Amino acid sequence: MQPHAEHSFIAYASAMLGLLSLLAVLCFHFPELLTSREFRAVYSEQFARRLLLVGMVAAFVLGTLAVMRGRSRRVALLGVGSATLAVLLGGTNVRFDAIGQTPWSLGMDWFVLSLFFSALVFVPLERYLGQRRMSPLRPGWRTDLAYFFVGHVLVQFILILVTAWTSTIAGLAAFPALKDAIQALPVWAQFLLAVFVADLAQATLHRTYHNTPWLWRFHAVHHSSRAMDWLAGSRMHLVEIVLTRSFVLLPLLVLGFSQPAVNAYVILVGLQAVLAHANLGLRFGWLEYVLVLPRYHHWHHARHPDYLDANYAIHLPLVDMLMGTFRLPKDGSWPEEYGVMKLETVPRGILHQHLMPFRRRKHYDEYED
Template sequence: MDELFGLSKFLLTLLIFVPIERLFAARPQKIFRRGLLTDLAFQFVNGWLILIGVIVIVTMAILVNQSMLPSAVKHMIDGLPYWVQVVLVILIGDLGVYWTHRILHAVPAMWQMHAVHHAVEELDWLAAVHQHPLDVAFMKAGSLFPLYALGFSTEAIGTYFLVYYWQAYLVHANVCLSYGPLRYVLVSPEFHHWHHSSEVEAKDKNFAGVFSFYDWLFGSVYLPREKKPKTFGVGHPMPSGYLRLLAHPFRVWTSRQRRDDQLSRASSSGVVRPGQDELTSRERSR
């Protein structure tokens, strides 16, 4: 039962990151911060919902591998040493994370899911789990589908899971860590904190999860020297509480669909009420 709820991993993570954040804090922040109980709900409930999505993604990827992947490609990947597979798996997986993450920011309907993650205004290690299950499933599809479809070994993909698990907590942690010259290669807490910043200059930047060079390569990096992010969040009020945050994208989608239907009916009847042809400032965002 302990393993089903991931309690052992959570306690180990807590014992590692809480002391580190006390010793190397990037910002003064309480352990029992705002939203802590909500994040604990994400930690222990989300996993069950995400698991369903992962099973579907992996099943579809394996079917593609068995029915469509050329045998020559299968043999080539099977013949690769474990460590070569690990490097390729992390590179491919993180490229998938980069582009799915960027899509979540670029497409307004997708952003409503991802905004749940960005709603965190006091960033620390536990913010890593503050994500809508649909958001996580979409990013898992981008990273895991190609890995299983190409037929990489279970051991190599398992290593990627382990690397990404710790990386996710580390880059959200409230620690002052920049990596020096390695900042051009690896995603550090400093790098990812800018991604969560509500400051205008940092908007829609730093999408990679492991390799920062993807952001340098695709022109989406923001990493100023001698400056630290001061504020986090989405810049407008978001719901509080686990269930309200789960419902948030559905409420926005329903509201916009209702508005579009009203505009469509008004347009077809030739009557447009004042203000109906304009989006509210809040709806314009994203």
């Protein structure tokens, strides 16, 4: 990483922390509308306030340091200004009464905490253990961050859409004997079985995306990223998010897996989806044939004709072995290039990419190259 890129990153880190602090303060002011009831149960109010304080202080310190070094001053001032506004709006001293119930809410708290901790963990890891020497501010990061924002903030709406029809279909499909047999298993065994069943469903749908032209136009958005890191996995069309989560959740509901087993699987999905896309050059040896790890999934994203129909699993390479789509170079090599084969078929930017599947247009002048 060049010195100017590193200084720029300090400024952008300040801007991120300042803006996240401001969003966190807004969450304290409007908890019914901006925070999700399910996620509020995961963390405490005291924890959120302490984290907010850390974020504001770090935004001030990093922003001031970037300004003194003369790198990306406007970005650094955005961080300092956002943190200042967060303080003026009450900072950690905002008080609120009992949080009331609303028919819907945004997952702003989920976005703030997820982005903070994901960046805290993966930015240093990719800096020192990355397969490629690449700045976090690589080309296309703004688009992927926009996807990260939309996917997290709209989490409750996505959940409503997914559960609305999957629960209905699951209710119509009655297999009481099979459900009883699965629920008689210990939770850990249910979890392992759920991982296999869900990954088989996911991989089947995933392959269908690649081999059905009109579905590929939605999935091509995910493959359009020209760089692979922890943020790149967020680039998914909302239609694909709803379809994939529904298709994966449906067999788990139909077969009657217990809620603890399903919850454990949901946690695994979140962790492995980020890990599989991460820019981590570690060699895992035989474990690469047991679990889907970065090199395995990176080859699925390779801009290479030999890997257009390969590595659809997101958890278990065994699923690809059963489907006949397992591909992994034995020499430990990584892809040289990522992205769709025809770059001009996917436009640049989250708005144009969401409209793209519904347009007749096949080529665009503005695309990621």
